[in-house]
Amino acid sequence: MSGLGRPGWVLADRYLLIEKLGSGGFGTVWKARDQRLRVDVAVKEVLLPQAESSTEHAERVARAEREARNAARLRDHPNIVGVLDVVTDGVTPWIVMRLVSGRSLKERLDGDGPVDVAEATAVAGALLQALRAAHDAGVVHRDVKPGNILLAGGGEVLLTDFGTARHHSDHTLTAKETIIGSFEYMAPERIDGEGTPAGDLYSLGVTLYHAVEGVSPFRRDTIHGTMKAVMFGAAPPPARAGQLGRLITRLMDKEPELRPSISQALTLLTARTPAVLAPKSAGPAENSRLPGVGRRRGEVGQLLARARDHQKRGDIGEAERLLRQAAAMNDALSMSFLARLLENRGSRTEAEHWYRQAAESGETLSMLTLGHMCMKSGDLSQAAYWYRRYVDHGHILGKVHLATVHEAWGEDDLAEQLYREVERDGDMVALKALGDRWKSSGRTDAAKRVYHKSAQAGYAPAKAALASLSPRHPSR
Incomplete structure (x- = not known):
């Protein structure tokens, strides 16, 4: 976070920060007062990873500013949270947006469970109109998910966080391209770096699908499992979707050219009987795939399988050679595996390089590892950055580690807020980690409580931890 970013600070001599509204992997959002227009707005402090040079940092700031300007083209659409301004405080970009009163679809699902077909239909219609406007303007959002859909108090449905969007004419600053978005909602071709x-x-x-069924169809216990499910797995047929079922199934086709266009999707949305839509004609089209993507994916899979076999046989040198070959194909998983192998061999500096490459491409275990590395080296700001990125990709465990950063900064109130969120979320792995944290700090009763919740959810390590805290009666 910027050292100046705090309640009472005035950004760009105009926006008075009032209170923090939330934070994620790509920024911290504040409620602020536009002192010139005398209205409340939301301002997002864009988090940037540590740069290797001042030139690289300047490029990243320029990219954030440019992407915000792209989003500003859509400010007047009724289903989009408009970007009003973009400023910097010298080192950090800030995006000024309309302040919306309401909650996200994610918060709605977490709090109240699945939505009914009528509500989901209204959400679908609003988002299709928002995406139509964006795509007509040449802007691809790249991170459509429940957390970026706002349900306003007046019944509006709005797509937000266009600050990470990309315009089709953007051809600069691509040397360190990153994968933006949460893997469980990401299209298979996006993992290959293809953003259409x-x-x-x-x-x-x-x-x-998540909204009507109540489950995220491709989320797995690990990021690697999630990516595998996205790329190769099939979601169970929706059981609660009613007339939305056909639209949802068509939108989730693994092959982009077989998905409906927005016009076709709107037809499916309003059709009372299943409609048969012909695939779009061959030739250049918005849904077309780059040649060779599937072939490259298969080559990477073969390299990883061979590397795993060599590791099992103890041939680490050959495994490393194969992983380097796969990593050279810009595959984030391969970079992560290579980093882990190098770390185990004691090559910490090169391992950290590959972890960073993987993390900046969206591989979340590398984000967590980098957070731990930065925490160990005393770089708390970068530790917080990577932990937030990890949380933003849906991993509640990251909140436990982020809380330790706030404690190191002396921000105990913020740490306790995160701990309470972990308890409410109920993720069994995060609860176990929280119990470990509280046990180490002497909060034994609190540790028992969260261990018990995790054990009830079926997490065996939590059961063992709970047993270790139970009083042992001496044998008679």
């Missing part, structure tokens, strides 16, 4: 409008439609399909 069809990927937004796939993400919408997964979001609608």
Whole structure:
């Protein structure tokens, strides 16, 4: 966080920060007062990873500013949270947005469970209109998910966080391209680095599936499992979607050219009987895939399988060679595996390089590892950055580690807020980690409480931890 970012500070001699509204992997959002227009707004402090040079940092700031300007083209659409301004405080970009009173679809699902078909249909219609406006303006969102959909108090449905969007004419600053978005909602081709409008439609399909079924269809216990499910797995047929079922299934097709266009999706949304839509004609189209993507994916999979076999046989040198070959194909998982192998061999500096490459491409275990590395080296700001990125990709465990950073900063109130969120979320792995944290700090009763919750959810390590805290009666 910027050293100046705090309640009472005035950004760009105009925006008075009032209170923090939330934070995620890509920024911290504040409620602020526009002192010139005398209205309340939301301002997002964009988090940037540590740069290797001042030139690289300047490029990243320029990219954030440019992407915010792209989003500003859409400010007048009724289903989009408009970007009003973009400023910097010297080192950090800030995006000024309309302040919306309400809650996200994620908060709605977490608090109240699945939505009914009528509500999901209204959400789908609003988002299709928002995406149509974005795509017509040449802007691809790249991160459609429940957390970026706001349900306003007046019944509006709005797509937000266009600050990470990309315009089709952007051809600069691509040397360190990153994968933006949460993997469980991401289209298979996005993992290969291909960001087209069809990927937004796939993400919408997964979001609608989650909304009506109450489960995220491709989320797994590990990021590697999630990515494998996204790329190769099939979601169970929706059981509660009613007339939305066909639209959701079509949007989630693994092949982008077989997904409906927005016009076709709107037809499916309003059709009372299943409609048969012909695939779009061959040739250049918004949903077309880059040649060779599937072939490259297969080559990477073969390299990883061979590397795993060599590791099992103890041939680490050959495993490393194969992993380097796969990593050279810009595959984030391969970078992560290579980093882990190098770390185990004691090559910490090069391992950290590959972890960073993988994390900046969206691989979340590398984000967590980098957070631990930065924490160990005393770089608390970067530790907080990577832990927030980990949390933003849906991993509640990251909140436990982020809380330790706040404690190191002396911000005990913020740490306790995160601990309470972990308890409410009920993630069994995060609860176990929270119990470990409290046990180490002497809060034994609190540790027992969260161990018990985790054990009730079936997490065996929590059961063992709980047993270790139970009083032992001497044998007679």
